[in-house]
Structure formats: C-alpha cells, structure tokens
Amino acid sequence: MTRVLNGIVAVCPNLGIGKDGKLPWHPVRLSNEFAHFRKMTSTPSVAGRQNVVIMGRKTWFSIPEKNRPLKDRINIVLSREYKTPPAGAHYLAADFSSALKLVDTELAERADQVWVIGGSSLYKEMMESPGTRRLFVTQILQQFDCDTFLPEISPEKYRLLPEFPGVPAEPQEENGIQYRFEVYESI
Ligand SMILES: NC(=O)c1ccc[n+]([C@@H]2O[C@H](COP(=O)([O-])OP(=O)(O)OC[C@H]3O[C@@H](n4cnc5c(N)ncnc54)[C@H](OP(=O)(O)O)[C@@H]3O)[C@@H](O)[C@H]2O)c1
Secondary structure (H helix, E strand, C coil): CCCCEEEEEEECCCCEEEECCECCCCCCCCHHHHHHHHHHHHCCCCCCCEEEEEEEHHHHHHCCHHHCCCCCEEEEEECCCCCCCCCCCCEEECCHHHHHHHHHCCCCCCEEEEEECCCHHHHHHHHCCCCCEEEEEEEECCCCCCCEECCCCCCCCEEECCCCCCCCCCCEEECCEEEEEEEEEEC
16 A cells, blocks of 8 residues: 655754753653644644654653553554563564554544654655655754764755645744744645
C-alpha cells in the first residue's frame, strides 16, 4: 500500500535534536511548539481513525511518563532488544519495515497517518524510504549543546514547500527562543 510517511522534528542550527536523553533546550519548554507537534501528529484526515506515531526506544523514554502513551495516537516503539512493548506503549516492532507492515495489516482498519517522531536512526530510515515523505521541521534559531542529530536534509532529495495547511508561516518566539516551522517534501 502506498502511503505518505511523515516525520516531525525540532532541530538546532547544527542539526542537533537531543542531549542526554532530553531535548537540547531542556529545561526550557516550548509549549506552542509542542502544541504544534501534538496537533500535527494527532489530527487524522479520516474521521474515526487514529494516526500512528513510530519512535525509537530512547525517544519513548524521553517522553515524561505521565504523557505516555501519546494520547489519541497509536504508539509503536522500536527496539531490537525488547520482547514486549514497554509499559504503556501499544505496539512493539523489531525494525522499521515491521512497524510499517503492522500499520498495513493489523492496524489497517483503524490507522490513518504515519508519523515518525525520532530519534536519529528512525529519521534516517524514514528519509531514505521509498515513496512520498514529508518532513515537518521546527528550525530552532539558537544553538544548544547536542549529542543526537538529524541527518542532513538533502536539497537534491527534498524541497521546502512555500506553505502547508495548518502550519504557521510567520516566525515564532517563546521564552526568548526564536524558531520557525518548515515543511519539506521528497522530490
Ligand atoms: N528534537 C526532536 O524533535 C526530537 C525528537 C525525538 C527525539 N529527540 C531526542 O533524541 C534523543 C533520542 O533519540 P536517539 O536517536 O538517541 O534514540 P532513538 O532512536 O529514540 O532510540 C534508539 C533505540 O531505538 C531502537 N531502534 C532505533 N532504530 C531501530 C530500528 N530501525 N529497528 C529496531 N530498533 C530500533 C533501539 O532500541 P534497543 O536499544 O532497545 O534495541 C535503539 O537503541 C533524546 O535526546 C530525545 O530527547 C528529539
């Protein structure tokens, strides 16, 4: 089945996405940025269905326990080591293609959009997958110390869309941190 693969990430100027298992700007909270993440990933395009979020094991544990699983979304966690889903997760998959197969088989009747929400290796797999891919990127316009990175968004493989429904085009600022929303689509 052909479906769009969506990725969503907030990234520092040096492509950093994480530090010590947390977001680079921790403990600063970007509440509106998080609300954007929640809106984009939880709003299905078909009434009665739910979107799927696919994430690595470390990203799962980077979510505060009280917020797991991410509500109104089917949460799939990837691990090569785990034999059962971590407490609270809906599904476990041993690799990315198994996660997508799960969406197209067992979840086919109730899943809508697929969102890859990190970390590094999953973004890489998603960005290198066949078919249409969209990357919803929050460009954080300030550098923080990072130990986890997004692969480069190649201009030969991705184009920046001039606008996208539901994504604010104007620059944002919260807690003194400036950022802007961008959407890239595979060419
Ligand atoms: N800025 C953002 O938008 C954003 C988004 C997400 C995460 N983050 C940050 O990024 C960091 C976590 O990301 P990360 O890259 O370090 O780790 P991660 O990708 O979330 O988790 C890595 C683990 O996931 C499992 N895994 C990953 N790819 C797999 C695959 N293809 N097949 C099977 N299992 C797979 C493995 O688990 P096992 O070891 O159990 O086998 C691997 O050790 C945190 O700091 C978090 O805050 C930031």
